[in-house]
Amino acid sequence: MVSVKRYLHHPFWQAILVLVVAYLLVEYGIPYLPPLIGISSAPVPQSVVLQYMLTVLAGILIWVSDNEERWARFRQPIYAALVDRDKKLLRVALMVAIPLLAGWLTFRAVRQTVAAPPSLRSIHPAPPSSITFRGETITLAGLGNPLRQDDSIAEAYAVGKRVYYQNCLPCHGDALSGDGHYAHGFMPTPLAFTGSGTIAQLTESFVFWRIAKGGPGLPREGTPWNSAMPAWEDILTADEIWSVIVFLYEQAGVSPRTWEEAEGPAEH
Amino acid sequence: MVAQAEGQEAPAGKATYDKWCAGCHGEEGAGDGVAATYMLPQPRDFTTALYQIRTTASGELPTDGDILRMIDEGMPGSAMPGWKDYLSNTERTDLVQYLKTFSRFFEDEVPPPVEYGGAPGVSEEGLAEGREFYDKIECWKCHGQAGRGDGPSAPTLEDDWDLPVRAADLTEGWNFNGGYTTEAIFSRLMTGLNGAPMPSFADLIDAEFMTEEQLWRVAQYVESLSPEMPEVREVVRAALVETLPATVDDPAWNQIERFYVPLVGQVIIEPRWFAPTVDGVWVQAAHDSERVALRFTWNDPSESPSAEWEEWRQRVVSVMQPTVETTVSTAEEEATGDGEPEVGELLPDALTVQFSTTIPEGMKRPYFLMGDQDEPVYLLNWSSGGDTSEALGRGMNAIEAIAGETVLVSESTFDEGQRRLLLSRALTLEGANRLVFETGRPIPMAIFAWDGSNGESGTQGAISTWYFLYLDQPTENITYVFPMLAVLLTAVLGVVIVTRAQRGAHGAGPGSGSD
Numbered sequence: 001m002v003s004v005k006r007y008l009h010h011p012f013w014q015a016i017l018v019l020v021v022a023y024l025l026v027e028y029g030i031p032y033l034p035p036l037i038g039i040s041s042a043p044v045p046q047s048v049v050l051q052y053m054l055t056v057l058a059g060i061l062i063w064v065s066d067n068e069e070r071w072a073r074f075r076q077p078i079y080a081a082l083v084d085r086d087k088k089l090l091r092v093a094l095m096v097a098i099p100l101l102a103g104w105l106t107f108r109a110v111r112q113t114v115a116a117p118p119s120l121r122s123i124h125p126a127p128p129s130s131i132t133f134r135g136e137t138i139t140l141a142g143l144g145n146p147l148r149q150d151d152s153i154a155e156a157y158a159v160g161k162r163v164y165y166q167n168c169l170p171c172h173g174d175a176l177s178g179d180g181h182y183a184h185g186f187m188p189t190p191l192a193f194t195g196s197g198t199i200a201q202l203t204e205s206f207v208f209w210r211i212a213k214g215g216p217g218l219p220r221e222g223t224p225w226n227s228a229m230p231a232w233e234d235i236l237t238a239d240e241i242w243s244v245i246v247f248l249y250e251q252a253g254v255s256p257r258t259w260e261e262a263e264g265p266a267e268h
Numbered sequence: 269m270v271a272q273a274e275g276q277e278a279p280a281g282k283a284t285y286d287k288w289c290a291g292c293h294g295e296e297g298a299g300d301g302v303a304a305t306y307m308l309p310q311p312r313d314f315t316t317a318l319y320q321i322r323t324t325a326s327g328e329l330p331t332d333g334d335i336l337r338m339i340d341e342g343m344p345g346s347a348m349p350g351w352k353d354y355l356s357n358t359e360r361t362d363l364v365q366y367l368k369t370f371s372r373f374f375e376d377e378v379p380p381p382v383e384y385g386g387a388p389g390v391s392e393e394g395l396a397e398g399r400e401f402y403d404k405i406e407c408w409k410c411h412g413q414a415g416r417g418d419g420p421s422a423p424t425l426e427d428d429w430d431l432p433v434r435a436a437d438l439t440e441g442w443n444f445n446g447g448y449t450t451e452a453i454f455s456r457l458m459t460g461l462n463g464a465p466m467p468s469f470a471d472l473i474d475a476e477f478m479t480e481e482q483l484w485r486v487a488q489y490v491e492s493l494s495p496e497m498p499e500v501r502e503v504v505r506a507a508l509v510e511t512l513p514a515t516v517d518d519p520a521w522n523q524i525e526r527f528y529v530p531l532v533g534q535v536i537i538e539p540r541w542f543a544p545t546v547d548g549v550w551v552q553a554a555h556d557s558e559r560v561a562l563r564f565t566w567n568d569p570s571e572s573p574s575a576e577w578e579e580w581r582q583r584v585v586s587v588m589q590p591t592v593e594t595t596v597s598t599a600e601e602e603a604t605g606d607g608e609p610e611v612g613e614l615l616p617d618a619l620t621v622q623f624s625t626t627i628p629e630g631m632k633r634p635y636f637l638m639g640d641q642d643e644p645v646y647l648l649n650w651s652s653g654g655d656t657s658e659a660l661g662r663g664m665n666a667i668e669a670i671a672g673e674t675v676l677v678s679e680s681t682f683d684e685g686q687r688r689l690l691l692s693r694a695l696t697l698e699g700a701n702r703l704v705f706e707t708g709r710p711i712p713m714a715i716f717a718w719d720g721s722n723g724e725s726g727t728q729g730a731i732s733t734w735y736f737l738y739l740d741q742p743t744e745n746i747t748y749v750f751p752m753l754a755v756l757l758t759a760v761l762g763v764v765i766v767t768r769a770q771r772g773a774h775g776a777g778p779g780s781g782s783d
Contacts (some may be wrong), residue, residue: 081771095762103755110750114738116502117630117710165291165303170347170535170542174288175354181307181347185532187502188731216635225633225643228733230536250286 011074015060018156022056118215122221127209131235142259143205146244160247163240186228193252200254204245211241279313281366284359297370307347308543308588317373318463318492321446323381325588326468331378335364345443347565377736382458385482387450398489401482413494418569423580428463432583437567441494447769448494498528503710506553508740512561516679521563524552529715531730536637537664541728543588545719555739560705561692564619571682572613572652585723589762614654615720622714631713636733638664646703648691650678659728660701664712664727672699700777710736
């Protein structure tokens, strides 16, 4: 116990401890700790890890050299390892290990790596102001769901349900969570409709555009070449699409964004 | 707002059922929801009270726990998802009671679960004994010698509703309806799958044909046939080798890494296909700086074209051709209408591997589903009917062969429910639109597969989205020079520091170190 305490009070070992803890936090803490409390996270890229570690090291050096006595104590073990006769074994081991570590790190940096090219994809790209639906021009701006204007919501829901189950289900799933039994076959994965982040942020005319024109009708920033979403105007009528939109919002338990909301803050 | 229950006495679970289950299982639980003919296996008909995954004896009703487990975990390998993340405990337990109201049979008493002892330890001899009984109790008749669902009876199988049903591919445990732990498999062997051809083998224990331990051995053997569900990686790596594997079954392939590409039904353009046979293809690739060789391995219980499977094909086609009432005739549909196979025509198996015609500089790639009019794709087509060709795709219905001499080498074998295919081509070919395979660059790649004996051809087959093929570059010397320089420099620096420090300490008087 006593010896551990002595180490803990020594600036050199304190510096080593801080470095190790900092490394563990950056390398493993950042990707794995936030998910424990339900926040998503991702591994830190190697170059960023290096930056963090250099920052930590600079901080440590400033701290140890800030005070003459601390600086002397900090240097003492390093100096001892360099010159002490009884530390010859340690000295030789370090003189072999450190160059090998440097070699390994360099090799890791220069070796051939295989990665897919980055795909920067806008999930909700800006919609066009109007589209051509089966030869008919539809102006999207300000357009609401025509089926909401009369009292046929229940009927629209029923039609929409059939359309959804016969067409959308394999990818978007029974629970509307984007995980149907075909979802695993597609990259990018199908959109989920539940929660506040997807259709709840969109006007119904936006959703109509996405369904009617599908993947191939996406603008370039939406990577149309990757999307497995069909252009449903080839298969469904306009009424069927408006019906399935009613169904989506009802079933997911969310409300569409209104045009009043949309005109306020900027669209994403 | 809609679908409010009118009666005040609506049974618990009805609202949940109507909202989330009726689309497939039907309002009255008869398995005839609007989605029923858009999937195979079709949704369960609850009116018969025949539940596949049970702890009770063969032919018996399931316990409440059994029904809840199916709702919670879903039925892997089918369209039924697990609901435990989506519905509350109360909703799910209410559903159990509501499902039982669909059948009078639940007026009877539900027997207790079948009792049995624990599994013996796994051993080599145990697995061998399991295999012995796999033969003796004739698992192979449906599941095949290698367990790939290709036994002699496989083409004839149908369930209690006369629907075609596949013998499970035992090498893909992740698709087992009831899970693929040894315990789960043993439970299936003991209790059978009600409504499906899979029987219970408990009577063989009662008749002292085999012991319970020997049935556990069968379960352990079956469990041993399946790897873990493969991880999907976006980049397929083509190793640089001295000599390319010469044949499709060259043992050299065993040294080459395998990549799994999952496939799903083509449900994007009409006519769509909701019941594909091939659910994944293993890809291996190698090149020798001159040629590239690709090996594809996939399970398909039928060696098409196959007269033996013709009846199966007819049955599948008859249940899987949904009448799309909503379809308005389009130009595209007219174009594809005559492409459908004639009844009686035996279809081959086929595989197409798709690349971009050039390696894209930026993000943009051709449309993943066989290109479009603006940007074509480069296709390598193989068919068990004998054709292997290079083609240019401008959409699924606009594929034209690339004229010129055949430059593609192909070889395929079919072995116990598994197809293996070798395609090989020179990295560089003359002529427009013929992809040049460059090393060191990710090349967009997608895979399509058809099982003729399942009625698949044209747009009706299995597809993937874009993956990448990456041909390894020769490791340049610079890759070794830099690390060696780093080692050398660090070592020299170390020696300099140590020497200087020592000179200071031992030469110019006492430092803190020398003692």
